[in-house]
Structure formats: C-alpha cells, structure tokens
Amino acid sequence: MHEVARLAGVSHTxxxxxxxxxxxxxxxxxxxxxxxxxALDYRPNLVARSMRTRRSNRLAIVLATxxxxxxxxxxxxxxxxxxxxxxxxxxxxxxxxxxxxxRIEDLARSGQVDGILAISSIDLKTKSLGIPLVQSESYDxxxxxxxxxxxxxxxxxxxxxxxxxGHRRFxxxxxxxxxxxxxxxxxxxxxTIERLGLESVGVYDGDWSGQSGVDAITALPxxxxxxxxxxxxxxAALGVMRGARxxxxxxxxxxxxxxxxxxxxxxxxxxxxxxxxxxRESQGRDAIHRLLAEIxxxxxxxxxxRTVNRLIHRESTAPPPLSADVTGADGRSExx
Numbered sequence: 144m145h146e147v148a149r150l151a152g153v154s155h156t157x158x159x160x161x162x163x164x165x166x167x168x169x170x171x172x173x174x175x176x177x178x179x180x181x182a183l184d185y186r187p188n189l190v191a192r193s194m195r196t197r198r199s200n201r202l203a204i205v206l207a208t209x210x211x212x213x214x215x216x217x218x219x220x221x222x223x224x225x226x227x228x229x230x231x232x233x234x235x236x237x238x239x240x241x242x243x244x245x246r247i248e249d250l251a252r253s254g255q256v257d258g259i260l261a262i263s264s265i266d267l268k269t270k271s272l273g274i275p276l277v278q279s280e281s282y283d284x285x286x287x288x289x290x291x292x293x294x295x296x297x298x299x300x301x302x303x304x305x306x307x308x309g310h311r312r313f314x315x316x317x318x319x320x321x322x323x324x325x326x327x328x329x330x331x332x333x334x335t336i337e338r339l340g341l342e343s344v345g346v347y348d349g350d351w352s353g354q355s356g357v358d359a360i361t362a363l364p365x366x367x368x369x370x371x372x373x374x375x376x377x378x379a380a381l382g383v384m385r386g387a388r389x390x391x392x393x394x395x396x397x398x399x400x401x402x403x404x405x406x407x408x409x410x411x412x413x414x415x416x417x418x419x420x421x422x423r424e425s426q427g428r429d430a431i432h433r434l435l436a437e438i439x440x441x442x443x444x445x446x447x448x449r450t451v452n453r454l455i456h457r458e459s460t461a462p463p464p465l466s467a468d469v470t471g472a473d474g475r476s477e478x479x
Contacts, residue, residue, distance in 0.1 A: 144185070151179035162228045202434065203232045203256045205243055207263035209286030213423065216281070220260070220427035227435055232256065239284065240266035248272065258434045275437030279430045287322045291451045292426065295327035297419045299335040300454055301373055301401045306339055308462045310371040310399060315346045316359045316383060318375035325351075328375045328403070344369045349379050356382020360398075361390065370398060370463035377402035377409045377418055384412065384459065395461035405455060414458030422451050 144162075148155040153172060160167055161176045168176065179185070202224050204217065217233060224231040234250070236243045244267040250256050251272035258275040263282050281290055302313065315332045318325030329346060336343045344367050349355025356379035363369060374380035380402030384394050392398050394414060402409055402418040409416035429444070436443045 147176065147179045147183055147185050150182060151175040162226075165226055199255055199257055200228060201230045201232060201256045202258050202260065202431070203234055203250050204260045204262060205234045205236060205247055205250070205265070206261070206282065207243065207284050207286055208235045208237045209282075209284070211286040213262070213282060213286060213288075215423040216262075216427040218427070219424035220431045223428045223431040227431075229257070229435075240264045244268070247276065251276075258438045260430050260434050262430065275434060277430060277434040277437060279426070279433075281426055281430075283323070285321075288324050292421065292423065293322075293324040293327055294452060295324065295331040297403075297452045297454060298328050298331040298373060301419070302332070302335045302339065302341070304454070304456075305371045305373075305399060305401070305460065306341060308399070308460070310341075310463050312342045312344060312368045312370055314344050314359065314363070314367075314369045314372045316349050316356050316372060316374040316379045317346050318379070319350045320348060325375055332373060349375065351376050351379060353378045353382035353385070355379050356384075357386040357389075359383065360386035360392075371460075372398060372400050374400065374402050377404045377406045377416060380416055380418070380459075381409065381412060384414075384416075395459050397464055399460040399463070401460060410457075412459075417457045417460040418455050419452050420455050422453075425451065 144155050144158050148158045151158070153176060157168065157172065158176055161173065161180075165173050165177070204220060206213070221231045221233075234246060236246045240263075243261065243263060244265045247259055247261065247265060247267065250259055251274050256274065258277070259272075261276065261278045262280070263284065263286070264280050265278065267276075281288060281292055283289055305313070313336060315329065317329040317332075320326055320329070332346070333343070344363065347355065347359035347362070349359060356374060359379075360372065360383045372380070372383050374383055380400050383398075383400050387394055387398050387400075394400055400416065402416050403421075405418045405420035409418055432444045
C-alpha cells in the first residue's frame with residue numbers, strides 16, 4: 144500500500160480510502176491511485192488484513208427466495224464490496240421474516256462475516272448482533288420490488304409526453320396486480336388520463352408477459368381509435384408491437400408504444416423501444432456503502448438524490464397518424 148501511495152503521490156491513508164470506497168475520492172486523485180494500483184499489480188492480502196484487524200473481510204446479503212431474483216442490484220452490490228476489499232456472500236433463505244432473522248443471527252455468531260445487509264423484511268428480536276446490520280427492504284416475500292423501485296411517477300411523464308405529440312386516446316397494458324409496481328403504474332395511468340382530460344380505451348390486466356401485450360392489442364375493436372399504448376414492462380410492450388404488426392398496424396406510424404425497464408432486447412427491436420430505464424444498480428451500491436460506513440464507524444453517506452427512473456425516447460413513439468380523429472383536452476374533435 145505504501146508503494147502504491149509513493150507512485151501515486153498520495154498518502155497511504157488515501158490509498159486505504161480508495162480500497163474502501165474509491166468514489167469517495169476526488170476524480171483526479173482516484174485516477175492517480177487507479178493507475179498506481181494497476182501499474183504495481185497491487186492486490187490487498189485479505190488473510191493478513193483479517194489477522195491484523197480481526198475481521199473476515201466478508202459481507203453477507205440475506206434475502207427471500209423467490210422467482211424474481213434481483214440480479215442487477217446484487218451484481219452492483221457485489222462489485223462495490225469487491226472494490227472495498229470485501230468478498231460477498233448472497234444468502235437466499237426459504238421461509239418468512241422469522242426464518243431470515245434466524246439465519247442472520249447464525250451468521251452474526253459464526254464470525255464469518257463483518258456485516259450483513261437484509262434486502263427483504265426480517266423479524267429480528269435481538270437488538271445487538273455484535274456486527275453491523277443494514278436493512279433495505281427493497282423486496283417483499285416474493286422478491287417483488289418495493290419503495291423507490293416500485294414508483295410509477297414516470298407513467299405520468301410518458302402520457303404527458305405522448306399528449307404533447309398529439310395523442311389523445313390511450314391503452315394501458317398493466318402488470319400483474321399482485322405486484323406493488325403493477326398496481327402503482329395502473330393507478331398513475333388512470334389518474335393522469337383523468338387529469339389531462341384524455342381518453343382511455345381500457346386497461347388490460349396483464350402478467351408482465353409478451354403474450355399479454357399481444358392479447359391486449361388483438362382484442363381491440365377495429366374502430367377503437369387508440370394511437371398510443373403504455374405498457375407496464377418492455378416485454379409486454381414488445382408483445383403489443385408484435386400484435387400490432389399482425390393487425391397490419393405500423394409502429395410508430397399508426398401506434399406509439401412505450402415500455403418500462405430498458406431491457407437490452409428493447410434497444411435492438413425494430414423499431415427500438417421507448418422505455419423507462421430503472422437504476423437498480425444504485426440501490427445495491429448505496430446499501431453496501433451504508434453497511435461499510437457502519438463497519439468502519441464513519442458517517443453514513445448522504446441519501447442518494449439520483450432519480451431511480453428516467454425516460455428514454457426511441458423509435459417506437461411518434462405523433463399520431465394525420466388521419467386520426469382524436470379528442471382534445473377541451474373535448475373538441477381535432478383532425479391531426
């Protein structure tokens with residue numbers, strides 16, 4: 144570490160800070176230390192560090208077992224832990240909050256981890272485990288997203304944007320209503336349509352699948368007049384595009400389509416899919432930074448002010464067809 148510090152022209156404490164959280168350094172300093180680390184092929188000796196500090200240099204994430212594994216969030220958490228010199232163990236526990244609490248107590252007593260992050264709810268009676276515990280209840284018992292990740296304010300932004308292009312008649316392909324995110328997106332859709340004085344030809348209660356998008360669009364009557372579809376996820380949106388093509392409707396000439404998630408396949412669809420990018424990675428990074436602060440007894444990082452969701456406009460959205468007879472917000476018919 145001292146050799147890295149000499150080459151970078153910084154103190155060894157700065158190198159230590161870099162290894163704990165490189166984003167805590169100024170960009171110019173971080174670049175100097177990164178260069179020195181790579182030039183010297185420096186790797187922290189975790190065994191020696193453990194003997195010196197009486198720490199295992201291991202962290203654990205405890206979560207529920209479910210069909211919707213939060214891979215992107217956990218990948219970012221793992222990368223953040225590794226950058227700080229820690230190994231990360233992901234523990235998926237069957238059962239409810241009490242089962243997860245019991246597993247957390249076992250891990251704390253084992254001495255094998257220096258801190259634990261719980262991202263599903265726990266029922267923990269013990270107030271002190273002897274090691275730091277950070278709770279970030281981002282997921283429910285079936286690993287459905289909660290909190291910021293289940294927010295739906297961007298549905299209003301989507302509709303406002305499409306309205307600015309001239310669209311007045313909408314369809315929503317909703318997500319599974321057992322998900323908080325699915326319910327929120329449907330609620331915001333209906334509220335925004337009413338607030339702007341627009342028309343909804345209906346809400347199709349889907350299940351996040353591509354087939355639900357196909358079924359929603361093929362079930363519409365020929366004279367429905369819909370010109371814009373807001374889907375609760377990218378896969379359903381691609382199903383809408385497929386169903387529209389089967390009906391002889393062109394996207395976006397006849398029908399604009401907006402999805403949610405910014406899954407990679409949507410970028411390569413023809414046309415490419417307008418969507419909402421969800422920064423799940425920031426949730427994982429922020430949670431690990433909070434846990435590291437607890438371990439090192441340093442001030443907790445300021446809560447992130449980054450927007451979790453942001454709109455991405457691509458080829459699947461455009462003004463409605465010129466021949467569309469749509470109703471304006473004032474209730475009058477307008478020939479576009």
